[in-house]
Amino acid sequence: MNVLHLSAECYPVAKAGGLGDVVGALPKYQVGLGINAMVAMPYYDKKFVKEHPFDTVFRGTSKLGYRSFDFEILKETTDVLGFELYLVRIPELLDRPEIYSYPDEREQFVAFQLAILDWIIKTEKSIDVFHCHDHHTGLIPFLIQYSSNFSTLAKIPSVFTIHNGQYQGWMGWDKFHYLPGVDPSKGGLLEWNNCINPLAAAVKCCWKYTTVSPSYLQELKINSNGLEFLFELEGEKGIGILNGIDTEVWDPAKDPMLSFNYTKTTVKSGKEKNKAEICHAYGLNPDKPLFTFIGRLVLEKGAEKLAELIKEMMLRNADEFSFLLLGSGEKDIERDLKEIQTYLKNYNCYIGYDEQLSHQIYSGADFILMPSRVEPCGLNQLYALRYGTIPIVRTTGGLKDSVIDVQDEGGYGIRFENLELMEMIVAMQRAIALYQNQKKINQLRKQMMELDFSWNKSAQQYVELYKSLTLIP
Ligand code: ADP
Numbered sequence: 001m002n003v004l005h006l007s008a009e010c011y012p013v014a015k016a017g018g019l020g021d022v023v024g025a026l027p028k029y030q031v032g033l034g035i036n037a038m039v040a041m042p043y044y045d046k047k048f049v050k051e052h053p054f055d056t057v058f059r060g061t062s063k064l065g066y067r068s069f070d071f072e073i074l075k076e077t078t079d080v081l082g083f084e085l086y087l088v089r090i091p092e093l094l095d096r097p098e099i100y101s102y103p104d105e106r107e108q109f110v111a112f113q114l115a116i117l118d119w120i121i122k123t124e125k126s127i128d129v130f131h132c133h134d135h136h137t138g139l140i141p142f143l144i145q146y147s148s149n150f151s152t153l154a155k156i157p158s159v160f161t162i163h164n165g166q167y168q169g170w171m172g173w174d175k176f177h178y179l180p181g182v183d184p185s186k187g188g189l190l191e192w193n194n195c196i197n198p199l200a201a202a203v204k205c206c207w208k209y210t211t212v213s214p215s216y217l218q219e220l221k222i223n224s225n226g227l228e229f230l231f232e233l234e235g236e237k238g239i240g241i242l243n244g245i246d247t248e249v250w251d252p253a254k255d256p257m258l259s260f261n262y263t264k265t266t267v268k269s270g271k272e273k274n275k276a277e278i279c280h281a282y283g284l285n286p287d288k289p290l291f292t293f294i295g296r297l298v299l300e301k302g303a304e305k306l307a308e309l310i311k312e313m314m315l316r317n318a319d320e321f322s323f324l325l326l327g328s329g330e331k332d333i334e335r336d337l338k339e340i341q342t343y344l345k346n347y348n349c350y351i352g353y354d355e356q357l358s359h360q361i362y363s364g365a366d367f368i369l370m371p372s373r374v375e376p377c378g379l380n381q382l383y384a385l386r387y388g389t390i391p392i393v394r395t396t397g398g399l400k401d402s403v404i405d406v407q408d409e410g411g412y413g414i415r416f417e418n419l420e421l422m423e424m425i426v427a428m429q430r431a432i433a434l435y436q437n438q439k440k441i442n443q444l445r446k447q448m449m450e451l452d453f454s455w456n457k458s459a460q461q462y463v464e465l466y467k468s469l470t471l472i473p
Contacts, residue, residue, distance in 0.1 A: 001472050003030065003129045005039045006116060006137040008099060008109065011249075013041065013048045013085065015355075016099050017296060018243070018379045019134055019163045022212070025246035028082035029459035035466070039081075042112045043074065043089035045097045053077045054087065058123060062114045064107060065177045069093065071115040088115045106171045109136040109198075110178045117143060117150045129466045130158040135169030138202030139179070142189055145205055149181035157469035159462075160206035162216075164376055165224045166300060168192075168199035193226055200227055203234050207469050210462075212377035213398030214240030223374065241462060242401055243377040244455030245386065250359075252387050252449075257359035264449040267388045268442055274364035282348040284322040289435040291321055291428065292365040292389075294358050294380055297329030297337070297351075302371035302394065302419050307336035309371075309424050314344050316425065320432050324365070325349040326357055362387040366441070367414075367431045371424055375399045382453045385412070388445035390434075392427050394419060402453065406434070412448045 009015050011024030027037035043049065058073040069090050076085040089095055093108055102108065117140070120127060132140050141158040144150050172195055176187065192200035203209050211217040217240035220231040231238070248254075252270065253263045259277055262270020272286075279286035297303040310323055323346065325337060334351045341349055350357060362368070368384040370393045377398030381391040385402075392414040393399040403413035414430050416423040435441060467473065 001035050001128045001466060001470065002126050003027075003035055003037045003131055003466060004120075004127050005037060005131045005133065006113070006140060007039065007041050007133040008136040010039050010041050010081075010085070013081075013087075014044045014046055014099050018212075018377065021246070021379055022161075022163065022243055023133055024081065025244070025249070025455055026459055026462065028246070029244070029455035030463060031083050033459060033463050035463055036084075038084040038086065040073075040086040040088065040116055042094040042108065043087040044099055045095055049087065052080060057086070058119050060115065060118050060122060062111070062118050063180065064111050064114065065175075069111060071111075071118075073115075073119050088112050088119075090115065106169070106175060107178070109169065110139065110175070113137060113139050113143065114178075114180070116140075117153065121150060121152060127153075127156055128470050128472060130156055131462075131466075132158060132160045132202060132206070134161070134163050135167060135199040135202070138169060138198035139190075140202075141205035141207075142186075142201045143179065143182075146183065146186040146189065147179060147181040157207040157466075158205070159465060159469070160202040160209040162199070162203075162209060162211050162220070162376065165199065165211075165220050165227065166374065168197050168225065168227070171196045171198075192230065197227075200230055203227070203230055203237075206237070208237055208239060208465060209234070210239045210241050210465070212241070212243045213401045214242065215400045216240060216376045216397040219374075219397060239465065241458050242398060243379060243382070244458045245379060245382045245453050247386070247454040250383050250386050252363055255359055255363070257356040258363050259360075260363075262363075264388070264446045267445045267449060271363060271366075271388060271445070274360060275366070278324065278360050278364040279322065282324050282350075284324060284348060285346050286322075288320060288322045288346065289366045289432055290364060291323045291367045291369055291392075291431070292325065292361050293369050294326045294361060295370075297327045297333040299330075300372065300374045302373050303327065303329060303333050304336075305371055305419060305421065305424065306369075307333075307340050309421060309428075310344065310347055311340055312421060313425060313428055314347065317429065317432060319346070321428070322346040323348075324361060326354065326361055328352050362389055365389050366435060367392055367428075369424075369428070370394065370399060371419055372396055372399060373419060378402070381413070385448040385451055385453060388449050390414065390431065390441075390444060390448070392416075392431055406444065412444050412451075
């Protein structure tokens with residue numbers, strides 16, 4: 001079975017968050033299950049493409065409204081990722097260093113989708129399922145069914161996975177002419193709230209949509225940035241499949257980004273050494289429990305609460321903990337987190353994106369804090385579990401599906417319900433108290449490292465879904 005994943009991100013080619021991790025891992029595990037899973041993504045001028053060999057397998061010309069553009073499809077020649085990787089390069093549109101945030105982002109992703117479909121039609125490439133990820137590829141299920149240019153693909157099933165329903169790729173109707181061969185009477189399938197909404201269009205037109213955790217599937221009906229009614233209407237088509245993690249990339253026993261590797265039998269000493277190293281580098285006291293936050297500094301992650309929380313905790317529980325934060329995002333949140341650094345002891349932050357530092361922190365920290373408002377799945381808590389780091393999470397989305405409170409049977413984490421300062425303080429104080437019982441901490445670390453959150457089970461669930469749509473055994 002030939003499954004083409006379409007995505008804006010794929011680790012290690014280009015990653016901004018969880019989407020990249022998933023698209024870098026899921027296809028590899030599917031190949032292991034006998035599926036020919038492939039990935040097509042935009043070309044970015046990044047380290048990976050400079051350091052790996054590519055062949056141009058197709059050259060074409062397409063049109064974005066009145067503007068013609070040339071494009072190339074590049075294929076990575078060594079299959080280093082464990083699956084076929086294709087990049088769409090469009091001079092002056094898809095050849096830039098960053099993944100997002102250009103003013104013509106809409107044009108970039110529409111052109112990407114048009115080029116992909118042109119390539120598949122012209123080369124008669126055999127595809128059994130289109131698996132589209134997030135709004136950047138959300139027009140594909142619509143285009144293959146309702147554009148006369150792509151009608152030969154109309155019967156191919158499409159699966160759409162929602163990694164983040166907050167971002168929907170909205171664009172004005174002035175861009176409708178970008179979509180070739182579309183009868184305007186079908187415009188309603190593209191629309192939500194008076195604009196073209198690629199995420200909504202995908203949910204309406206795909207054969208099945210999935211969310212990256214079962215709880216998030218339900219939560220989208222209550223909170224999805226304006227699409228609540230749509231998710232209620234289309235609820236029958238949705239399936240929640242919890243993300244897995246790539247246990248080859250995220251393996252404390254072999255992780256080349258760590259100075260000290262460890263297993264569940266050596267977790268105590270291994271973590272101690274990594275913690276000492278990182279605390280030394282960031283001027284923190286390694287004898288205290290080390291808390292961390294890793295992630296995008298945005299409201300979705302509850303990040304605007306962090307500066308106040310850390311300040312308040314330093315007043316109440318001074319000298320009882322250290323805190324190291326890694327993240328980037330909204331400027332005012334970054335500013336607040338840097339400002340408290342000027343007068344707080346045992347707190348430090350690295351504002352920026354650093355893959356290696358994140359691995360070092362997962363391994364060295366004792367607790368990871370995730371006060372998310374919305375968390376479709378959350379990968380940080382899964383990486384933390386694998387590295388023996390206790391997650392402290394708000395009970396939402398994938399956090400709810402993957403973290404059991406230590407007070408409950410079989411539990412290992414700390415949960416709190418509301419994004420209120422006092423609840424977060426109590427959660428951190430519970431962690432500090434727990435840390436005093438080192439025997440329990442070590443038992444929890446071992447227990448967490450034994451949990452299986454690998455892709456094995458979830459990759460199989462996707463394969464079952466493809467089979468049910470294609471009737472290919
Ligand atoms: P989201 O995709 O919403 O940002 P996820 O929890 O699904 O959140 O995935 C976040 C991924 O991005 C994890 O792999 C995490 O380690 C990584 N990450 C986030 N911020 C940073 C950062 N500043 N530096 C390094 N890695 C980061």
